[in-house]
Amino acid sequence: MLSVEGLTKKFDSVVAVDDVDMELRSGEIHGLIGPNGAGKTTTVNLITGELTPTSGTIEFDGTDLVGRSPSAIARQGIGRSFQVVQYFPEMTVREHLRLAVRDSTETVRSVFNREEDYEPQIRAVAERVHLEDDLDTVAKNLAHGKKRFLDIAMVLGMDSRVILFDEPAAGLNQSETDEVKEILESLRGEYTVLIVEHDVDLVRSISDRITVLHNGAVLTTDTPENVVENPQVKEVYLGE
Numbered sequence: 453m454l455s456v457e458g459l460t461k462k463f464d465s466v467v468a469v470d471d472v473d474m475e476l477r478s479g480e481i482h483g484l485i486g487p488n489g490a491g492k493t494t495t496v497n498l499i500t501g502e503l504t505p506t507s508g509t510i511e512f513d514g515t516d517l518v519g520r521s522p523s524a525i526a527r528q529g530i531g532r533s534f535q536v537v538q539y540f541p542e543m544t545v546r547e548h549l550r551l552a553v554r555d556s557t558e559t560v561r562s563v564f565n566r567e568e569d570y571e572p573q574i575r576a577v578a579e580r581v582h583l584e585d586d587l588d589t590v591a592k593n594l595a596h597g598k599k600r601f602l603d604i605a606m607v608l609g610m611d612s613r614v615i616l617f618d619e620p621a622a623g624l625n626q627s628e629t630d631e632v633k634e635i636l637e638s639l640r641g642e643y644t645v646l647i648v649e650h651d652v653d654l655v656r657s658i659s660d661r662i663t664v665l666h667n668g669a670v671l672t673t674d675t676p677e678n679v680v681e682n683p684q685v686k687e688v689y690l691g692e
């Protein structure tokens with residue numbers, strides 16, 4: 453459903469992403485791992501249109517995404533979360549979710565709809581990320597883990613079909629990480645998910661397949677079991 457071929461991004465002499473082929477199959481959870489500087493975030497930024505590839509193609513349901521703006525790509529149904537959670541400190545969880553839910557509908561009518569019309573959607577998304585009791589809490593007062601859940605909720609609210617998560621467990625404690633894992637697992641089949649994550653145990657436990665990047669290039673794409681047994685992967689990544 454989403455495939456990149458020959459994807460390359462150069463920053464002057466640095467080849468951040470080097471001839472990457474990767475396919476996200478419909479409904480799968482796909483892990484993207486690799487040592488620091490391997491090109492993971494650059495790959496995500498190329499898919500979402502924040503960066504333009506030096507060469508290569510990015511095809512989503514038969515359409516080439518290269519050259520489209522980030523907002524056009526988001527409208528096509530590709531959502532993302534960021535490494536550093538983005539939120540409005542003084543806005544409540546409900547207000548955040550209202551923005552997310554509203555963005556996806558984009559009709560003139562939706563602008564004039566009453567606020568209450570969004571409540572069922574807001575509540576459904578909040579329940580999904582365990583924030584149903586925090587709808588009236590302003591974002592700055594949420595615990596760090598819950599800020600991360602809010603970030604995930606914003607992407608879900610936007611009704612994307614593909615979601616790219618950039619380090620969804622960054623800075624979380626073990627119980628928060630377990631909650632993120634549960635939330636991500638609940639997306640399997642319903643969304644196509646790419647997860648960039650340093651927590652290899654988390655990626656292993658929830659991914660259907662994993663792509664390992666090293667120096668911008670694909671080392672392997674395989675099942676979690678095979679990836680962790682791959683000697684090259686052990687050498688460049690797991691054994692570091």
Ligand SMILES: Nc1ncnc2c1ncn2[C@@H]1O[C@H](COP(=O)(O)OP(=O)(O)OP(=O)(O)O)[C@@H](O)[C@H]1O
Pocket residue numbers: 463466467468469486487488489490491492493494495
């Ligand atoms: N805007 C930029 N200008 C110059 N070089 C860049 C830029 N962005 C990334 N790079 C370089 O490209 C390479 C890949 O970076 P990238 O952030 O994609 O790696 P990563 O796998 O996401 O790393 P990390 O795990 O540390 O987040 C690195 O060598 C990085 O220094």
